Amino acid sequence: MKRRQFVKASLVGAAATSTVGITAPVIAQDVRKWKLVTAWPKNLPGPGVAAQMLADRITALSGGRIEVKLYAAGELVPGQGVFDAVSEGTAELYHAVPAYWGSKSKGILLFGSQPFGLRADEQFGWLAHGGGQELYDEMYGRFDIKPFLCGNSGPQWAGWFREEINSAEDLKGLKYRTTGLASEMATKLGMAAQAMGGGDMFQALQTGALDxxxxIGPWTDSALGFYQVAKNYYWPGVGEPASAEECGVNAEVYNELPEDLKQVVDFACQSLYNPVWTEYTTKHAQSLQTMVAEHGVQVRRLPEDVITAMGAAAAEVIDELRQDDDELVKRITESYLAYRDLVGGYMSYADNGQMNARAAVMGY
Structure with a gap:
């Protein structure tokens, strides 16, 4: 090689090397490292698993431009503190359920579950097609959070009872763990409603501090071992016909994202809703079979007068929301009721009709 050609080639190579040296750190600096705080123990069957799925999906769909690291309840902040952590910017996003934030506003509770309310598919339908997302954004915007639904547990159960329930009178004075609007319904029935995590609920049932x-339901409940301390497992869980799981993102962090990464976060949440819900449904069914066959769980239906009393109490809860001093809470409530009545009327012909017909011929 002639000297002039060698020198030219060397300069080109040096320029290329220099370009790589400059470009690599710029790419690295473009990576956003997000902390996802959760209300759950790590990998708790159901919500803990779903939270990890959310972290992994945002990271994957962003091509690594957003790296999400999950922190279980208590690792960075307490489980009940994740909303405030994201609101204040301590973490970029959280995974929890709206039922935990009633102290912020009772209007928030309607986005998660409602006694005798929306099923999982209807809940998503309200937000996506019935005007619910705009109200969801408006309410959470007060706390500098951008909210998304990202899963659902499906129908929850009335729960674990140390003693059998024979009438609505038996509920009075009962120390009962529940959350959200179901807690208000229980209080109106004379129950002593208490909010606590799954581990604390196990200990309280074991010691008698709870009756x-x-x-959640069979999959998560069996993992927490409730069948070891209470054998009576009651249905239907009219307090929470479905319980939506949510992702809350710090609004400033979200608004600073380029448009494509905003779409990544949005799609990551939406794309998980159905897989999370159907995994719950499948594993609830499997876990219930195991608990009955291997652990002696007694599946019992709530007496009709109990369901009737719960319905009357739920109506009072909703009526109070319609009369709330907060104009936004009123609008959320009216929007929810309008959508419930719309799809409820249709479901009497559609899903309800199909389920009743199928039940009539099961075993063919």
């Missing part, structure tokens, strides 16, 4: 309690 009964509901957490």
């Amino acid at each position: 009964a309690g509901e957490f």
